[in-house]
Amino acid sequence: MSDLQWKKLEILGAGSYGTVYLGILVDEQIRFHSFIAVKSSIPKLAFSLKKEEQIFKSVWEGESGGCQEIIQCFGSETTVEHGRCFYNLFLEYAPHGSLADLIHKKPLPETEVSVYARMIVKGLSHIHRKGIVHCDLKPENILVFPSLDKEIANYQLKIADFGLSKTKEEEVNVELWKSKPRGTPSYLSPEAFSGHIDAPMDIWALGCIVIEMLTGLPAWGESPLLIEELRYLVEHHELSPKKPQEIGFFCHDFLEKCFMKDPSKRWTADRLLDHPFLYITLFHSYYLATWL
Template identity: 30%
Template sequence: MFLTFTTTNHSKHEKLLVPLYFMLQHNNTPIKGGVYHQRSIDHSFIIMERYKFLEELGDGTCGSVYKAVNLETYEVVAVKKMKRKFYYWEECMNLREVKALRKLNHPHIIKLKEIAREHNELFFIFECMDHNLYQIMKEREQRPFSEGEIRSFMSQMLQGLSHMHKNGYFHRDLKPENLLVTNNILKIADFGLAREVASMPPYTEYVSTRWYRAPEVLLQSSSYTPAVDMWAVGAILAELFAFSPLFPGESEIDQLYKICSVLGKPDWTTFPEAKSISRIMSISHTEFPQTRIADLLPNASPEAIDLITRLCSWDPLKRPTADEALNHPFFNVI
C-alpha cells in the first residue's frame, strides 16, 4: 500500500508516491504543504514493475536518468535514480531539488511528477523531453540557428528563470545540457544545485560547469546572487550563435584568462574580487590579446551583442535581471 502525496503547488494531476509502511514508521505525520490520500496499491505499483525502463539518458554525479514508459498509462517519462541511499523520508523532502521543484510551477521549468522511495532507493519521475540544447547543437553541426530560433529559446529560458528568481531560487548550474527541448519548447532542468535566494552564505564554491561559471564563483566568493544565472545566460546566448563556448577554459585560472581575453581586465573599484584576479594571475602586468564579442560572433545582430555584453559583465550588479533581459531590444527585433 502507498500514500499518494499531492503538492499544493502543482496541478491536480501531479502526485508524489510515498510508501505507506514508511509513513506508519514515522507516526503518519503529513508533510507540510501537502495532503496525503491513502489508497490500496498492489505490487504492480512497485517502481521497477510499474515502469519499463527503455534506455539510459544520462549518468551524473548524483544520479542516473532513464527513459521509461508507464505500463498503466503508456506515458513516456524520465526516471532519475539517485545514487546515494535514503533511509528517512525527511531526507528526501529536504533535498534542494525537491524543495525547489515543489515550489516552482512554470511552463518552462521541468515537471516533477512523482517521487518514489523503495528499499532505501530514491526515484524522481519527470516529464520526458526529446533533447537537450547541447544535443541539438551537435546534431545540427554546421547549420546555425536563425536569430529567430535563438530568440525563442532565450525568451523561454528567461521566462523560466524569472519565475524561479521571483519565487526565491537561483539555479547555479545553467548550461546547454540542462535546457531540455521538445517541439521547440524549452524547459529548465536539473535543480540539484539550486539554492534559495534567502539562504545565508557562505555558499558552495564549486557550482556549475566551468565554462558557464560567473567570475565571482570562480574566485570563490562566499556570497553571490541570482546574477550568477544571468552570466550563464549570456554565455549560452553566445554559444547558440557560435556553436562553441564563449569562454572554454581548461582550468579555473585558464577560465579567468579566457574571460579577460574577451572582456578585458576588470575594474577593482567596481568589482572587488578583481583584486583576487590580480593576485592570482598578475594581470596588472599582463597584456591580453583583446577579442571583441562582435568579432567572435559575426552572425549576431548588434542587439544580440549588446545583450551578451550586458549579461557577461564583470560586475554582478550591472547584469540585467531576467525580466530586464526580456525587455531588451534583442527580443523586439522582427
Template identity: 30%
Template sequence: MKELGEGGYGRVLLAKDKITGQRMALKTMDKNRTSQRSFLQEFCVSYFLSSHPNIIGCNGIAFTTIDYFVFAQELAPVGDLFSMITPYGIPEDSVKRCALQISNALEFISEKGLVHMDLKPENILVFDQDCHFIKITDFGLAKVRGTVITSRCGSKTYMAPELRDMTITDGLVVDGSLDVWAFGVTIYCLLLGEYPWQVAMPEDEGYRGFVDWQNNFHMDNPPEAWRKISTGIRRMFGVILAIDFSKRSKSTEILKYMNESWKEEIPDAITGQEDEDPIKSSSVQSEVTSISHLNTSQRSVTNKSLSYFLTTDTSVSQSEMTPLPQKDDMEESTDHIR
C-alpha cells in the same frame, strides 16, 4: 523501459505507468553519492517550480530502492539543447525562441527566491526540433537567494567571474545575477556553436580579451570571437555579461532586442553551403504560447514581437544535428553553507 542517460549522480530511465500508459523520466540518484537531504531538496525544488511552462514538470512521485533515490519527471522527447547545437550554432529564430523562454523561466525562479546555479544547454530540455517549447531542468545545485556559499559549484564555462574569484574566507552571497551570466554564455553558445571562453579567469585568453573589450568598449572593434555577432547585440551581451555583477542586467534585457538581427551574415563560401546557409533564420509561425508569467516590463514588448518567435508547436521529431565537441566540466567541490 530503457536507460536514457547516465551521469555522476546516477541514471535517467524511461518508464511507463502500467495503468495510464503515461511515459515519464525517472531520475535515479545513487545513495552512495547522494545524501537523503540533497535528494529531498532537489525533488522539492523541482516540484515547487514545476507549474511554470518552461520548467520541467514534476508529478510528485518519489520513492527509494535499496541503492537509489528516485523521482519522476516529465519526459522530453527530443533531448537536451546541447545535442542540437551544430558547428554554426542553431538558427537565429530558434535562439530567440530559446532566449525568451529561458528568460521567462529565470524570472519565475527569481520571483520564488531561488537561483538555479547550473544553467547551461545540457540542463535545458527540448520538446520539438525548432525549439518552440523548451524547459529548464536539474535543480540539484539550486540555492535560496541570499545563501552564503564558501566553495564553487556549477559548470566552469558558465560560471560568473565573482564565483570563480570567490574565497573561502569571504564566501559569496548567492544572487540571480549568477544565472544571468550563465544565460548570456548559453545564448552565445547557441548562436555560434562554440564557447566564448573555457573559464572566466584572466589566464583564459578568450575571457581576457572580452574583459579588455568591455573596459574599453568600442562596438566596432570587438575581439575576433565577437565579430560574428551583430553590432547592436554586442551591446546586449555587454549588459547581461557585465563583469561587475552589480551592473549586470536582468535576463529580460533580451526582450529589447527581439526585432534586431543577432548574427552577422557569413558568406556561403565560409559555411560551404551554396543554396541554404545553415545559420540563417528559419521561418516561424506567428502564434503566441502562454505568456501569463511575464511581468509588467516584459509585457511592454509588443505582442507582435513575442508572437513572431513563440509558437505552440510541440512536435516530437528527433534532432540529428551535430553537437559541440565536448560538454562542459563540472566543478567537483561541494558547497558549504552557513
C-alpha cells in the same frame, strides 16, 4: 511522495548522484504523458535529488502557478530492487534531448536564437522571483520538447537539473564557494569565482549559452579551459566571452547586458524580458518603436 504506476525502461544517462532512466506510466488514465524521466539514486547519494524535488515544489506553488519554461516534477518514490533501496524522482521526459544536442547538430540562426533565449529568460525570471538561483545553467541542463506553437519556434525549451541550485533559505558561505565555485567553470560569472552566488550569475551563463547557440561552439572557444585559467581571465583581466562578429545590433547589445562585469549593473531576467533582441521575430514594429 507519488502514487504513479510506472515501469523502468532503458538508461538515458548518469551523473554523480545516480542514473536517469526512461520510465513509462502503466495507468493510462493518468493525465501526464506516457513517458517520464526517472532520476534514481541510492538514499545516501540522494541529497541533491531530494533538494531538487523541494525546489520544484517551490517553483510550481503559489498564485503564479508553474512555468512552461521549467520542467515538471511528478513527485518521488522509494523502491526496493534486488534487495537495494532506491530514491526515484519523476520528471518530464524530453523526447528531443537537450539544447546541447540541438546546438551540436549545427549553429542556430539569430532569429531562432532570439526565440529560445526568450524561453530561457522567462524560466529564469520565474525562478529568480522565487529566490532560486540555478547555478549551473548550460545547454546540457536545458531540455528540448515539442513546440507549443510551430509558427513561433521549432521546439519548446525548458530549464532542468536544479541539483546545484541555491535557494533563499540556504546559508551564505562565501569562503567555501570561493574555494570551490558552484557550477560548470566555462559558464561561471566573475563574482561566482569570488564566492558570491546570486541571480546575476545565471544571466552571465545565459550570455554564454546565446553565443553557443549562435556559433555551435562554447563561448570561451573550442578548447576547454581549466577553472584557474578561467578565474584568471575573468577576475584579473576582466574579460568576457568574445561576441560573434556577424550578429545584429540588438543581439550584441543583449550580450553586453548579460556580460556586465558588475553584477549589480547586469540586467535582471525581468528587465531582459523587455529587450528587443527577444522580439526580433515577434511584435517587431511595436518593440522597436518603444526602444528607439
